[in-house]
Amino acid sequence: MKYTNQFLLVVGLFTFSLLTSLTGYSQKQPAKQTIFAIKNVNVITMTSSNTILENATVVISNNLIQSINGAIPKNATIINGKGKWLIPGLIDAHVHLPTDGYLGQKFPTQIPDLSFNTQDIMTPIIANGVTTVLDLNSTMETFGQKKLIEKGYIVGPRIALAALINGGNGQGRIANTAEEGRIMVRNVKTEGYDFIKVYSKLNIETYNAIVDEAYKQGVKTIGHIPYAFKGKLEQAFIPHFGMVAHAEEFSKNSDSFCVQDAIKFAKLSKDNGTWLSPTLTTMVWIAKQTHSINSIKNLTSLKYVHPLLQSKWLTANNYVKNASSENATYFDNMVKFHFQLVKAFNDAGIPIVAGTDAGVSGVVAGFSLHDELELLVQAGLTPKEALNSATLLSAQWLGIDKQLGSIETGKFADLILLDQDPLTDIRNTRKIAGVFVNGNWLDKTKLNSMLEDLANRNTADKDQFDWKTFMNKKK
Numbered sequence: 001m002k003y004t005n006q007f008l009l010v011v012g013l014f015t016f017s018l019l020t021s022l023t024g025y026s027q028k029q030p031a032k033q034t035i036f037a038i039k040n041v042n043v044i045t046m047t048s049s050n051t052i053l054e055n056a057t058v059v060i061s062n063n064l065i066q067s068i069n070g071a072i073p074k075n076a077t078i079i080n081g082k083g084k085w086l087i088p089g090l091i092d093a094h095v096h097l098p099t100d101g102y103l104g105q106k107f108p109t110q111i112p113d114l115s116f117n118t119q120d121i122m123t124p125i126i127a128n129g130v131t132t133v134l135d136l137n138s139t140m141e142t143f144g145q146k147k148l149i150e151k152g153y154i155v156g157p158r159i160a161l162a163a164l165i166n167g168g169n170g171q172g173r174i175a176n177t178a179e180e181g182r183i184m185v186r187n188v189k190t191e192g193y194d195f196i197k198v199y200s201k202l203n204i205e206t207y208n209a210i211v212d213e214a215y216k217q218g219v220k221t222i223g224h225i226p227y228a229f230k231g232k233l234e235q236a237f238i239p240h241f242g243m244v245a246h247a248e249e250f251s252k253n254s255d256s257f258c259v260q261d262a263i264k265f266a267k268l269s270k271d272n273g274t275w276l277s278p279t280l281t282t283m284v285w286i287a288k289q290t291h292s293i294n295s296i297k298n299l300t301s302l303k304y305v306h307p308l309l310q311s312k313w314l315t316a317n318n319y320v321k322n323a324s325s326e327n328a329t330y331f332d333n334m335v336k337f338h339f340q341l342v343k344a345f346n347d348a349g350i351p352i353v354a355g356t357d358a359g360v361s362g363v364v365a366g367f368s369l370h371d372e373l374e375l376l377v378q379a380g381l382t383p384k385e386a387l388n389s390a391t392l393l394s395a396q397w398l399g400i401d402k403q404l405g406s407i408e409t410g411k412f413a414d415l416i417l418l419d420q421d422p423l424t425d426i427r428n429t430r431k432i433a434g435v436f437v438n439g440n441w442l443d444k445t446k447l448n449s450m451l452e453d454l455a456n457r458n459t460a461d462k463d464q465f466d467w468k469t470f471m472n473k474k475k
Helices: 005-023 100-106 118-127 140-150 178-191 204-216 259-272 280-291 307-315 325-347 367-378 383-389 392-398 426-430 444-460 467-474
Strands: 036-044 052-061 064-068 077-080 085-088 090-095 130-135 158-166 195-198 220-223 241-244 415-418 432-437 440-443
Touching: 090 367, 090 392, 118 130, 118 140, 118 432, 118 444, 130 392, 130 432, 140 158, 158 178, 178 204, 195 204, 204 220, 259 325, 280 325, 280 367, 307 444, 307 467, 325 367, 367 383, 367 426, 383 392, 383 426, 415 426, 432 444, 440 444
Parallel strands: 036 077, 036 085, 090 130, 130 158, 158 195, 195 220, 220 241
Antiparallel strands: 036 052, 052 064, 085 415, 415 432, 432 440
C-alpha cells in the first residue's frame, strides 16, 4: 500500500494527539533559553584528532555550543567543572522503544489500562547520558514519541527511525519478491523513516533488491543476515549493505566458534565496507538467563522497567523456559566467540558502533549502553575506541556528525559531565554529574529524583500489570 502525504499527516497528528494524552502532559513545557558556562572542565572533544582540553570553558546557548574558551556572557548560569570531564552525549545505535501499538499489533485486542508513559520510557535513557537513539523497529507511534520530544512535551533523546522489512510470514512489513521489496523501500522513505532494517526471513532476491533500492533512494540499510544465506554467507555482502546489527548474525554462521571464522567474517565485512554493531550485552544477558532467572531478579535497574515488562521477563521468559545445560554451554561459547569476533573486526579496522538491543529481557535502555562500552573494552577496544563507538563514529554512520558526536563550536549541546575520566577507566561513563539534552540541563540531583520517582511508581503499579493476566485479557 502506498500512503499519500495527506494520509500520513492525519495518522501522524492522531498519533501525536494520542501520545500527548498518554504522557500526562497537557501543555508544552516552556523552552529554556538560559545560557550556561561550564568552567574549568576537562573536555574530551572526540573530534577526529580527539583533542583533550584541560580546564576549559564551554558556553552553551539555545541548545548549541556557542564557544570553547571564549568570553562568558554576563547572564550565563555557571556550572563548576573543576576536576570533572565533559564528553559528547552517548548514542545507542540499537534500541526498541516500547509503544502501545507494538503490543496491540502482537496481541490484537484492546488492553484495558495499558499505556507506556513516554516520559517514563525516556527517563532511564537520558539519566544515563544517552542523548540519541536509533530505534530499529519503528512505527507511527515512534514518530509520535519523537515529535513529543522535539516539541518539548517530553525530555528525551533524539530519535532516528528505522523501518523493519521482513519476508515469509515473519513480523514487520512483509516483502517476498524483488518488486515488493523495492516498493516497500520507496514507501518507507515517503513515510519519513531514516533507515531500513533488513530481517531474517527475507529471501535472497528480495534482500538484494531492498539493499539496492535503498541505496538508490539515499537510505542506509542495517540489520540481520537472512537465514537464506546459510552456507553461502559471502553472498549477503553485496554493495551498500551498511551494517550488521548483531555479532550473532556471524556466530550463527559458524559451526566451531573458532578464531579463524572470526577473521574470515571480518574480511567479508572489510572488503564490502560493512560496519558492525555487535550488541555484546544482549548475548551476555541471554546467556545469564539460560543459567538462572536470578540474573533478572537481582538486576538493579529492573525497577526502571515498566511493570508489565518486568512481569514478562520474570514469568514468561523463554530463555529460562528453554534452559538446559546444553543451551547454557552453547550461549556461553557464543559469548566468548563474540569477544573474539569484535577483536578481529577491530584489528581489521572495521568501524564498530555501540548498540544494545535494549528491550530484550535484561537489557535496560540507558543502563545497557554503559554495559556495552565495558564489554567492548573487555573485547579489546581501548576506552577511547569504545567511547568513539558511542559518539563520533555512531554519528558518522547516522549521518549527523555535523551536528552531533563531538564537542565543537556550533554543534548541538548534547553533553555529559562526568566526575572521573572515562579514558582511564571506561566504567567512569556511569559517574554522571549532569546531562545536557535537547537544551535541558539535568544535574545529578534532578536525574536521581526522576529515576527514584519512576521506580516508586513502577513498584506501586506492579499488581496492575501482571503478564499472565494480560495474556488472559487478549484471548
